[in-house]
Amino acid sequence: METLLKEEIKGKTLSGAEAVAQCLIAEGVETLFGYPGGAIMPVYDALYDYQNELKHVLARHEQGAIHAAQGYARSTGKVGVCIATSGPGATNLITGIADAQIDSTPLVCITGQVHSHLLGTDAFQETDVVGISMPVTKWNYQVTRAEDIPAAIAKGFYVAKSGRPGPVLIDITKDAQFGTFEFIYKPCQHVRSYVPKRAVDQASIVKAAELINQAKKPLVVFGQGVLLGKAEAEFKQILEKAGLPAASTIMGISALPTEHYLYMGMLGMHGNYAPNVLTNSCDLLIAIGMRFDDRVTGNVEKYARQAKVIHFEIDPAEVDKIIKTDVAVVGDCKEALNQLLPLLENRSHVGWLNEFQRLRDLESEQLIQSELEPESGEITMGEVIEQVNRITKGEAIVVTDVGQHQMMACRYAKFKRSRSLITSGGLGTMGFCLPAALGAKIGMPDKQVVAIVGDGGVQMTIQELGTIMQTGAAVKILVLNNQFLGMVRQWQELFFDKRYSSTMMINPNFQLIAQGYGIESRKVEKREDLNEALKNMLEHEGSFLLEVAVGQEFNVFPMVPTGSSVSEIRLK
Amino acid sequence: MKKQYTISVFTEDQIGLLNRVSIIFTRRHINIESITASESEMQGIHRYTIVLHEAEDLVMKVVKQLEKQVDVVMAFYHGNDELIHQEIALYKLETALLVSGGKVEKILREHHARIISVEPDFTVIEKTGFKEDTQRLFNELEPYGILEFARSGRVAVTKPMKQLKEYLNEIEITTLKQ
Numbered sequence: 001m002e003t004l005l006k007e008e009i010k011g012k013t014l015s016g017a018e019a020v021a022q023c024l025i026a027e028g029v030e031t032l033f034g035y036p037g038g039a040i041m042p043v044y045d046a047l048y049d050y051q052n053e054l055k056h057v058l059a060r061h062e063q064g065a066i067h068a069a070q071g072y073a074r075s076t077g078k079v080g081v082c083i084a085t086s087g088p089g090a091t092n093l094i095t096g097i098a099d100a101q102i103d104s105t106p107l108v109c110i111t112g113q114v115h116s117h118l119l120g121t122d123a124f125q126e127t128d129v130v131g132i133s134m135p136v137t138k139w140n141y142q143v144t145r146a147e148d149i150p151a152a153i154a155k156g157f158y159v160a161k162s163g164r165p166g167p168v169l170i171d172i173t174k175d176a177q178f179g180t181f182e183f184i185y186k187p188c189q190h191v192r193s194y195v196p197k198r199a200v201d202q203a204s205i206v207k208a209a210e211l212i213n214q215a216k217k218p219l220v221v222f223g224q225g226v227l228l229g230k231a232e233a234e235f236k237q238i239l240e241k242a243g244l245p246a247a248s249t250i251m252g253i254s255a256l257p258t259e260h261y262l263y264m265g266m267l268g269m270h271g272n273y274a275p276n277v278l279t280n281s282c283d284l285l286i287a288i289g290m291r292f293d294d295r296v297t298g299n300v301e302k303y304a305r306q307a308k309v310i311h312f313e314i315d316p317a318e319v320d321k322i323i324k325t326d327v328a329v330v331g332d333c334k335e336a337l338n339q340l341l342p343l344l345e346n347r348s349h350v351g352w353l354n355e356f357q358r359l360r361d362l363e364s365e366q367l368i369q370s371e372l373e374p375e376s377g378e379i380t381m382g383e384v385i386e387q388v389n390r391i392t393k394g395e396a397i398v399v400t401d402v403g404q405h406q407m408m409a410c411r412y413a414k415f416k417r418s419r420s421l422i423t424s425g426g427l428g429t430m431g432f433c434l435p436a437a438l439g440a441k442i443g444m445p446d447k448q449v450v451a452i453v454g455d456g457g458v459q460m461t462i463q464e465l466g467t468i469m470q471t472g473a474a475v476k477i478l479v480l481n482n483q484f485l486g487m488v489r490q491w492q493e494l495f496f497d498k499r500y501s502s503t504m505m506i507n508p509n510f511q512l513i514a515q516g517y518g519i520e521s522r523k524v525e526k527r528e529d530l531n532e533a534l535k536n537m538l539e540h541e542g543s544f545l546l547e548v549a550v551g552q553e554f555n556v557f558p559m560v561p562t563g564s565s566v567s568e569i570r571l572k
Numbered sequence: 573m574k575k576q577y578t579i580s581v582f583t584e585d586q587i588g589l590l591n592r593v594s595i596i597f598t599r600r601h602i603n604i605e606s607i608t609a610s611e612s613e614m615q616g617i618h619r620y621t622i623v624l625h626e627a628e629d630l631v632m633k634v635v636k637q638l639e640k641q642v643d644v645v646m647a648f649y650h651g652n653d654e655l656i657h658q659e660i661a662l663y664k665l666e667t668a669l670l671v672s673g674g675k676v677e678k679i680l681r682e683h684h685a686r687i688i689s690v691e692p693d694f695t696v697i698e699k700t701g702f703k704e705d706t707q708r709l710f711n712e713l714e715p716y717g718i719l720e721f722a723r724s725g726r727v728a729v730t731k732p733m734k735q736l737k738e739y740l741n742e743i744e745i746t747t748l749k750q
C-alpha cells in the first residue's frame with residue numbers, strides 16, 4: 001500500500017495524539033465521525049491542526065457517530081472511522097460495534113481512556129471498554145505508550161478491511177496521547193497469526209463446476225460477500241452463463257440489479273415467495289458469501305434437505321456452521337468465481353425458470369399488486385416505495401431502519417447499483433437509519449440518499465437531525481408513520497391475540513421538530529398528494545423530512561412463521 | 573455423541589487473550605472442564621489447553637471460531653486417544669498420619685505418590701496422572717482427613733508429530749502468496 005505520509009513528518013518528534021491524526025492521514029482517511037470528551041481531548045486538540053486533511057463530523061450522540069461511520073463505510077467500501085471519549089462515550093459505541101461485527105462492516109473506533117496509572121481503579125469515566133467490546137470486535141487493543149500508537153492503528157486498519165471485514169477498537173490512554181516519540185508509520189500488510197483469506201482450492205472449484213453443470217434445478221442464494229468481495233461483475237457473468245436463478249439475503253441486496261432477469265428477490269422470513277418455496281425443490285443450492293442466518297433458513301431441519309449444497313465463503317468458521325455443505329469453496333469469492341467461470345457450461349434452465357415465474361405471478365396477483373397500487377383505503381408502505389422507485393429510477397441509495405418499513409423497502413425498492421441498500425441486517429438495530437443515511441450521504445455526496453424510517457426508529461436517534469443540519473448533508477428522510485411499533489404490533493396481532501402491549505405510540509409533530517433543526521418538511525395523509533410530495537422532497541436541494549401517514553394495522557407478508565420451513569411461507 | 577475432547581489453542585502473548593478465548597465458550601453456553609495456560613515451545617507463543625465434554629461437531633465449530641481470532645495462531649482439537657496428558661494433584665494431610673508402617677504410608681506407596689513437603693503439623697503429597705488416578709488417591713485418603721486438596725487443569729501434548737513451527741511456516745506461505 002502506498003503510504004500517504006508526507007516525507008517531512010517521518011522521524012519527527014510527535015505526541016501520541018498528533019500521531020493518531022498522522023496515522024489516519026497515512027491510511028487515506030478523509031472523514032471521521034465522533035464526539036469529544038475528557039479522555040480523548042488531546043486527540044481532538046491535534047485534529048484542530050488537521051482540519052484540511054481530516055474532516056471531523058460532530059454527531060449528537062456516539063451511537064449516531066458510529067452508525068454514521070457504518071453508513072459511510074457501507075456506501076463507499078472504505079473503512080469507517082469513529083472517535084469517542086472513555087466511559088460513557090465508549091459504551092455508547094457498543095451497539096454500533098455489535099452491528100458492524102454481525103454485518104461485517106470495516107470500522108476503526110478510537111476511544112480515549114484514563115491515564116494508565118489509573119487503569120483498574122474505578123477512576124472517573126473509566127470503563128473496561130476493551131473487555132466490554134471483546135465479544136463484538138474483530139480485534140481490539142489497548143495502547144498505553146505513545147510509541148505503540150502507529151503499529152496499533154496500522155494493524156487496526158489492516159484487520160478491519162482485510163478478509164471478512166469487521167470493527168476494530170483501539171483504546172488509547174490519555175498519557176499515551178500526551179507522550180512524545182519519534183514518529184514513523186509503516187502500513188501493516190501481514191499479521192502472522194491471522195490469515196485474512198485462504199488461497200482457493202482448485203479441486204473444490206472443479207467439483208463445484210461439475211455439480212453446477214449437472215444440476216437441473218440450481219438455485220443461487222447470495223449475501224453481502226458478493227459486494228464485500230467486489231465480485232458483482234463476476235457474479236453476474238456466472239449467473240448468465242449457467243442460467244442460474246438467484247435470490248438475495250437482506251445483506252446481499254443490490255449486488256445484482258433488482259431488474260435483472262435472474263434476480264428472484266429476497267430470501268427469508270419476509271422474502272419473496274418463489275425463492276423461499278423453491279429452496280425446497282431445487283436440486284443444487286449454491287450459497288455465495290452468505291451465512292444461513294436463521295431469518296433466511298427458517299427451520300433448519302426442513303431447509304433444502306433434498307439439495308446438494310455448494311458454499312462459497314471467505315470465513316472458514318461459517319462453513320458447515322448451520323448447513324452441511326457438499327462442496328465448500330473457501331476463499332475470496334471474486335477469485336473463486338473467476339476460476340469457476342470457464343468451467344461452466346452454457347445453460348438456460350427454461351423450465352426451472354418458468355417455475356419461478358409461475359410463483360412470482362402468484363405472489364404478484366395475490367399480494368404485491370394491492371401493496372404497490374392500492375386503489376382505495378389507507379396509504380401502504382409499498383406504494384410509497386414504489387413511487388420513490390419511479391422517481392429515482394433505482395439510482396438512489398436507500399437506507400432503512402428496522403421494522404415493517406425495512407422489510408417493505410427490501411422487498412420493493414429497486415436498485416441498479418451495488419452498495420445502494422444500507423440496512424441493519426444481522427443485529428436489527430432500530431435507530432440505525434438516520435445516522436447511517438447521514439454517513440452515506442457524506443461518503444457519496446453525488447448520490448441521492450433516501451432514509452426510509454418508522455415513527456418508532458426515527459425517534460431513537462432523532463438528535464442526529466442536528467448533525468444533518470450542521471453538515472448540510474442533503475439526506476431525504478421519509479418517515480412512514482403508522483403510529484405503532486409496527487413490526488412488534490404485527491407479531492402481537494398474529495401470535496399474541498392482538499394484545500397490543502406497549503406498541504401504540506403518541507408521536508410528536510415531526511414537522512415542528514424538523515423545523516427546529518432548520519430542515520424542510522411536509523406531511524402527507526392523502527394518496528393524491530403522495531407523488532407530488534415525494535417529487536418535491538427528492539428535487540429539493542437540501543435535506544428534507546417527509547412524513548407519510550400509512551395504514552396503522554397493515555402487515556408485512558409473505559411470512560415464514562418462526563419454526564416453519566421456508567416452503568411453508570404464507571401469502572396472508 | 574458427547575465425548576471428552578482437548579482443545580489446544582496457540583496464541584500471541586497478549587493481554588486479554590484468555591478473555592477472547594473463553595468468550596467463544598461462554599457464548600455457546602459450553603462448560604469448560606479445565607483450562608491451563610502456559611508458554612509453548614516457541615518463544616512469544618502461548619498455549620491454552622482446554623478440556624470439555626461435547627459433541628465433536630460442536631467442538632469443530634468452536635475450534636474454527638477460535639482460529640478465526642486475529643491473535644490466535646492455531647487451534648486444534650483431539651480425542652483422548654491422540655494425546656499424552658497429565659494432571660497434577662496436591663494433598664495436604666496431618667503429619668501425624670504419616671507414621672512409618674502406617675496405613676497412609678502404604679496407600680501413598682501403592683499410588684506412587686510423593687511427599688514434597690513436611691512441616692511439623694502438615695505434610696504435602698503430590699501425585700501426577702490421569703484425573704481418575706488422582707481421584708482414586710483422594711478417595712482412599714479421604715477417610716483419614718484431607719486438610720486441603722488442589723488439582724491442576726490438564727496439560728497435554730499431541731501424538732501427531734507435526735510441529736507448531738511447521739504450521740506457522742505454512743501460514744506464512746499462504747498469506748504471503750496473496
Ligand SMILES: Cc1ncc(C[n+]2csc(CCOP(=O)(O)OP(=O)(O)O)c2C)c(N)n1
Pocket residue numbers: 401402403404405406428429430431453454455456457458480482484485486487488
Ligand atoms: C434497538 C431496538 N429495540 C427494539 C427493537 C425491536 N423492534 C423491532 S421492529 C420494532 C418496531 C419498529 O417500529 P417503527 O420504527 O415504527 O417501524 P415499523 O415497524 O412501524 O415500520 C421494534 C420495537 C429493535 N429492533 N431494536
